Amino acid sequence: MKKYFFLFWFIFIFSFMNLKYYEFEVREKEIDSSFIGLTINGSSITTFPNRTSGYAIESIHCDKDATGVWDYENWTLKIRNMTQSRTKCQINFVSKYSESILNGTDPVLKDGLIPVIIENDGTVRKASLGWDWYKYEKQQWANAVILNNESEVYYDGDVIPEDAIESYFVWIPRYKYKLFDQN
Helix, strand or coil: CHHHHHHHHHHHHHHHCCCCCCEEEECHHHCCCCCEEEEECCEEECCCCCCCCCEEEEEEEECCCCEEEEECCCCEEEEECCCCCCCCEEEEEEECCCCHHHCCCCCCCCCCCEEEEECCCCCEEECCCCCCCCEHHHCECCEEEEECCCCCCCCCCCECCHHHEEEEEECCCCCCCCCCCCC
16 A cells, blocks of 8 residues: 555655656556556456566557556556646557467567558558567568657557658568578
8 A cells, every 4th residue: 555655645746846747667566546557458457467478568548648658678667748646547458469480589569669560552550469460471571660759649450641650660580491402
């Protein structure tokens, strides 16, 4: 209970001081369900899933113009631009798609990288990490983008206009191949 109390007072004090911008981290032991909502594949949970559980962030939505960003390195939630008290964030985890052909070298997306599917006509659509958004056997690569405006939100399946994209990335896994038959 002391940890929840501390988190509340931390939020209240910084709001009272009328700061225009700040950032703080929410670690698993500090989760308060009145401020943080969690789901895995649509079912409510009360703690962050383990880093090695095979789950990934599908989306983070915060109210009052705050922005939630998942820190994969430290496995924590970072809330940015929180200028009002009692800001609430919803974090949705999904079972991460993976392919056996990659032998554990599946894509790892860091902060700011958004998984996308690039259609044959060049249309870029936001993908969910739970979808089969790449198929290396069929030469459909795992693509990701960084947006010009990181606070802009696109939902799974939404078209991302080219002028909203800062950079494109493709995941190139380690692999073995045979150049020619040798006896």
